[in-house]
Amino acid sequence: MLVELLRREKNAGIKPDEDLDVFMKALALEGRQTSLVAEYVMKILGLDICADTIVGDEMIKGISGGQKKRLTTGELLVGSARVLFMDEISTGLDSATTYQIIKYLRDSTHALDGTTIISLLQPAPETYELFDDVILISEGQIVYQGPREYAADFFAAMGFRCPERKNVADFLQEVLSKKDQQQYWCQYDYPYQFVSVTKFAEAFKTFVIGKRLHDDLDRPYNRKHNHPAALSTSNYGVKRLEILKSNFQWQRLLMKRNSFIYVFKFIQLLLVALITMTVFFRATMHHDSVDDGIIYLGALYFAIVMILFNGFTEVSMLVAKLPVLYKHRDLHFYPPWAYTLPSWLLSIPTSLIESGMWTLVTYYVVGYDPQFTRFLGQFLLLFFLHQTSLALFRVMASLGRNMIVANTFGSFALLVVMILGGFIITKESIPVWWIWGYWISPMMYAQNAISVNEFHGHSWSKPFADQNITLGEAVLTGYGLFKEKYWFWIGVGALLGYTIVLNALFTLFLTILNPIGNMQAVVSKDAIRNKDSRRSDRVALELRSYLHSNSLNGLKLKEQKGMVLPFQPLSMCFKNINYYVDVPEELKKQGIAEDRLQLLVDVTGAFRPGVLTALVGVSGAGKTTLMDVLAGRKTGGLIEGSISISGYPKNQETFTRISGYCEQNDVHSPCLTVIESLLYSACLRLPSHVNDDTQRAFVEEVMELVELNPLSGALVGLPGVNGLSTEQRKRLTIAVELVANPSIVFMDEPTSGLDARSAAIVMRTVRNIVNTGRTIVCTIHQPSIDIFESFDELLFMKRGGQLIYAGPLGSKSRNLVEFFQFQGCLKSGMAIILLHGCWMSRVHKWSRFLEWILLNTIDSRNYFYQRNRRGLEQTEQ
Incomplete structure (x- = not known):
C-alpha cells in the first residue's frame, strides 16, 4: 500500500x-x-528517488555527482556522532538541497547539543544565514571567529562595506583578496591602501568579538559543565557482533553485484578443466612405470598451478576497494578485522565451487586412483590451496595498495612459490642459500600432499622391481618428494596454517598502512612568492582568439597582443528533444508499469555564438542528461527530436572536432604533470599546421587563465588520494578542453568545488572566451548573483526533464523577473531582492509556483514561449 x-x-x-x-x-x-534513521536521512537529502540506484564511478553509470556528495554526507548523518567536520559538502548541489541539508544539520545540532563545523564554497545567502558562528581563515590565519551577525561589522570598522546586492559570504572571501579588495573600500575621505591578512588578524584581536573570544579562552573550563557524551568509551557506534553482521551482509551484497566476475572465473576454470581432461585422457594414461607416474605428477602440478593462479584476481578486486576501506577505517565505521573475517568466510563457497568443479571434471577422466577417499583427498587439498591463494594475494594487494605495485608483488610471489615448490626444481637441485624458500613455499606442501594422496592409492600399489617399495613410492622418491603417508595431513595442516597467518597479515596491513602518496599537491616556495607578488590590478592573461565579423554581436577583428588561433563561430539549435531509457526491474517492482522512463520532455532551445547560456535546475532535473544528448554522449536509450549546427543537421563524427565537453568528474592520467596533460591534449586536438612553439604558448595562456601556472609541474594524481585537490582538478578539466580551441563548449558545473573568488575567475575566463564568438553552455549550481548575472541566457529546468524558461536574462535578470511576474508567481519587491541563481532553484518548490508549473509548463500561447521560438528560428537561418 x-x-x-x-x-x-x-x-x-x-x-x-x-x-x-x-x-x-x-x-x-x-x-x-x-533503518528508520536511514529512511529519514535519505528523505532529507533527497536520495529517496535514487535509493535503489548503484553509486557508480567514472567508468560505471550511477547516481549524479550531486547525489554522490549527498550520499557522503548521509553516511555520517545516519550515525550517532555528535561532532561533525564536513568539508565542502555543497559541491555539486543546487541551493535548495544545500539549504535543506544545512537546515537539518542546524536543527539536529541544536536539538542534540552537538557540534558541527562545515566548510562551504559559494554558500547562498539563505544558507549562510543558517549558521550561528563563522570562522574566516586565509593564509593560515584566523581573520574572524564569532557570531555571523557581526562579521560584516568587523570589516566595516576596517573601512570595507558589503554592497547591497552582494552576498555577504562572497564579500567575506573577496575582501581578503589583493585583487578584489579595493572595490569594497568605503572610507572615501582616506586613500585606499591594501590591508593584508596579517593586519586583519591583528585588528580582530582588538575587536569586541575578538576580545570576548580571548577572555573565554583564558578562563579555566568548569568541568561541572562536561557533556555526558564527551568521554567516549568505545571506538565504534555498535557492538562487535552487530559490526560483524553488517559487514557480512555488505560484502555478500557486493559479491552478488559482482557476480559476473565470479561466474566468469567459474567458466574460465571449467574450460581449462575440459581442456586438461582431453590432454590427460585416461585412454592414454597408464600406471605401469615411473615414467607414467611422472606424467601424472605433471597433471597434478598443472591442477595446483591453475587453482593457485585463479586467486590472482583478488589483487585487482581488493585494490579497487581499498579507498573505501581506508575511508571507513579512518571514520571508525568498523575495525579492519570486521572486513577481513567476512571476506574470508564468504570466499569459502567460492573455493568449494572452484576446487569441486576442477576435481569433478578431471579426476576420473584423467584416470587418477579410483578410490573415493582419494577423490575427497584431492578435493580437500585443492580447496585449502585455493584459500591460501586468496589470502596470499589479499596480502599482496594490502601491502602494495596500488594496482601496479600490487600486481608486481603478486606476480613475484607467484613466481617464487612456483619455482620453489619442488616440481620445476626438485629439492636436491635447489641451491643451499635458497632451500629456506622451499620450506616456506605453500606449493611445496600442496605438491607433496596431493602426490602422496595419489601415489599411495591402489593403482600404484604394485611392487617396483626387486625393491621393497611400491611403484607409487618409487615415483615419489625418484622426483624428490616425500613418500610418507602422513605428509598428506602435513600438507593440509600447512595450507590451513598459511590461510590463517596470511589473513592475519592482511588484517594487520589494513590496520597499520595508509594509502600511498601525499594527500595534497606540492607547490614550490617560488610559486607562492610569485603568486603573492602579482600586481593587484593585473587580471589573468586573456585568451587570444580570432573574432569574426559575422558573429552574433557583430564583433570585429581586433589586433590583440599574443597568439591568434582562428575558428568558425557556430550555433546549436534543438527542437522537441525527448529522451527515454528502459525502466530498471527494481523500479518495476515498486509499481511503475511503463517500460520506458522519460528523462527529457519536449525540450527546445538554442545556443548562440558570443552568448553565454546557463542551464539551471535542481539535482535530477536533467541538466547533464540534456547536455549529454546534445553533445552525442548518450549511447543508450531512445532520442527524439532534431539538432542542427548553424542550420545543418548535426553529424556526430565531425561535431566532436569542433566541440569540447568539461565533465563534472573528469578522468586524468595520474602520472602526468599539469602542463604535460595540457600539452598532450593540445598536440592531439589542435590542427596540424599549429607548430610546437605556438602550441606551448597557447597552453601557457590557458594555464594562466585558470591560474594553473603555479601547479604546472605538479602531478595530477588520483582524486581523494594524492596529487591535485578537487578545485585544482576542476580547473585542469576546463583547461584540457580549452587548449583544443573549440567553437562550442559544454561545461558541466564548472564552478562546483571552487570558492567564490576561484569561481569568479573561472567565469571571467569563460566570459572572455564567449566574447571571442564561441558558443558556451554551462550547467551551474548555487551561483552567486555576480556569476548568475554574467550569463546572457538561461534554460531553467524542473525535475522530470521539463523546460520552465528559455530565453535572455536581461540586465539584472529583468526578463526573468518579468516572466515570473507575468505568471503571478512573484511580487515586484521580492523579485528585486531575491531573483538570482540561488533563489532560482528554490522558487519552483513554492506551492503556488509549483501549481503553475504542473499546469502551464509548456504553453504555446505564452508571450515568452513565442519569443523563444522566434529567436530559435532566427538562429537557424
Whole structure:
C-alpha cells in the first residue's frame, strides 16, 4: 500500500511533509531490518528517488555527482556522532538541497547539543544565514571567529562595506583578496591602501568579538559543565557482533553485484578443466612405470598451478576497494578485522565451487586412483590451496595498495612459490642459500600432499622391481618428494596454517598502512612568492582568439597582443528533444508499469555564438542528461527530436572536432604533470599546421587563465588520494578542453568545488572566451548573483526533464523577473531582492509556483514561449 501511495504522490507531483512521510514509513517498516534513521536521512537529502540506484564511478553509470556528495554526507548523518567536520559538502548541489541539508544539520545540532563545523564554497545567502558562528581563515590565519551577525561589522570598522546586492559570504572571501579588495573600500575621505591578512588578524584581536573570544579562552573550563557524551568509551557506534553482521551482509551484497566476475572465473576454470581432461585422457594414461607416474605428477602440478593462479584476481578486486576501506577505517565505521573475517568466510563457497568443479571434471577422466577417499583427498587439498591463494594475494594487494605495485608483488610471489615448490626444481637441485624458500613455499606442501594422496592409492600399489617399495613410492622418491603417508595431513595442516597467518597479515596491513602518496599537491616556495607578488590590478592573461565579423554581436577583428588561433563561430539549435531509457526491474517492482522512463520532455532551445547560456535546475532535473544528448554522449536509450549546427543537421563524427565537453568528474592520467596533460591534449586536438612553439604558448595562456601556472609541474594524481585537490582538478578539466580551441563548449558545473573568488575567475575566463564568438553552455549550481548575472541566457529546468524558461536574462535578470511576474508567481519587491541563481532553484518548490508549473509548463500561447521560438528560428537561418 505504501508503494502505491508513493507512486501516486509522484505522478501527482505531491511532496508530502517530511515528518508525516517518515511516520508512515515507520509504520510500514515495523519489524523489518530497514533503518528508520536511514529512511529519514535519505528523505532529507533527497536520495529517496535514487535509493535503489548503484553509486557508480567514472567508468560505471550511477547516481549524479550531486547525489554522490549527498550520499557522503548521509553516511555520517545516519550515525550517532555528535561532532561533525564536513568539508565542502555543497559541491555539486543546487541551493535548495544545500539549504535543506544545512537546515537539518542546524536543527539536529541544536536539538542534540552537538557540534558541527562545515566548510562551504559559494554558500547562498539563505544558507549562510543558517549558521550561528563563522570562522574566516586565509593564509593560515584566523581573520574572524564569532557570531555571523557581526562579521560584516568587523570589516566595516576596517573601512570595507558589503554592497547591497552582494552576498555577504562572497564579500567575506573577496575582501581578503589583493585583487578584489579595493572595490569594497568605503572610507572615501582616506586613500585606499591594501590591508593584508596579517593586519586583519591583528585588528580582530582588538575587536569586541575578538576580545570576548580571548577572555573565554583564558578562563579555566568548569568541568561541572562536561557533556555526558564527551568521554567516549568505545571506538565504534555498535557492538562487535552487530559490526560483524553488517559487514557480512555488505560484502555478500557486493559479491552478488559482482557476480559476473565470479561466474566468469567459474567458466574460465571449467574450460581449462575440459581442456586438461582431453590432454590427460585416461585412454592414454597408464600406471605401469615411473615414467607414467611422472606424467601424472605433471597433471597434478598443472591442477595446483591453475587453482593457485585463479586467486590472482583478488589483487585487482581488493585494490579497487581499498579507498573505501581506508575511508571507513579512518571514520571508525568498523575495525579492519570486521572486513577481513567476512571476506574470508564468504570466499569459502567460492573455493568449494572452484576446487569441486576442477576435481569433478578431471579426476576420473584423467584416470587418477579410483578410490573415493582419494577423490575427497584431492578435493580437500585443492580447496585449502585455493584459500591460501586468496589470502596470499589479499596480502599482496594490502601491502602494495596500488594496482601496479600490487600486481608486481603478486606476480613475484607467484613466481617464487612456483619455482620453489619442488616440481620445476626438485629439492636436491635447489641451491643451499635458497632451500629456506622451499620450506616456506605453500606449493611445496600442496605438491607433496596431493602426490602422496595419489601415489599411495591402489593403482600404484604394485611392487617396483626387486625393491621393497611400491611403484607409487618409487615415483615419489625418484622426483624428490616425500613418500610418507602422513605428509598428506602435513600438507593440509600447512595450507590451513598459511590461510590463517596470511589473513592475519592482511588484517594487520589494513590496520597499520595508509594509502600511498601525499594527500595534497606540492607547490614550490617560488610559486607562492610569485603568486603573492602579482600586481593587484593585473587580471589573468586573456585568451587570444580570432573574432569574426559575422558573429552574433557583430564583433570585429581586433589586433590583440599574443597568439591568434582562428575558428568558425557556430550555433546549436534543438527542437522537441525527448529522451527515454528502459525502466530498471527494481523500479518495476515498486509499481511503475511503463517500460520506458522519460528523462527529457519536449525540450527546445538554442545556443548562440558570443552568448553565454546557463542551464539551471535542481539535482535530477536533467541538466547533464540534456547536455549529454546534445553533445552525442548518450549511447543508450531512445532520442527524439532534431539538432542542427548553424542550420545543418548535426553529424556526430565531425561535431566532436569542433566541440569540447568539461565533465563534472573528469578522468586524468595520474602520472602526468599539469602542463604535460595540457600539452598532450593540445598536440592531439589542435590542427596540424599549429607548430610546437605556438602550441606551448597557447597552453601557457590557458594555464594562466585558470591560474594553473603555479601547479604546472605538479602531478595530477588520483582524486581523494594524492596529487591535485578537487578545485585544482576542476580547473585542469576546463583547461584540457580549452587548449583544443573549440567553437562550442559544454561545461558541466564548472564552478562546483571552487570558492567564490576561484569561481569568479573561472567565469571571467569563460566570459572572455564567449566574447571571442564561441558558443558556451554551462550547467551551474548555487551561483552567486555576480556569476548568475554574467550569463546572457538561461534554460531553467524542473525535475522530470521539463523546460520552465528559455530565453535572455536581461540586465539584472529583468526578463526573468518579468516572466515570473507575468505568471503571478512573484511580487515586484521580492523579485528585486531575491531573483538570482540561488533563489532560482528554490522558487519552483513554492506551492503556488509549483501549481503553475504542473499546469502551464509548456504553453504555446505564452508571450515568452513565442519569443523563444522566434529567436530559435532566427538562429537557424
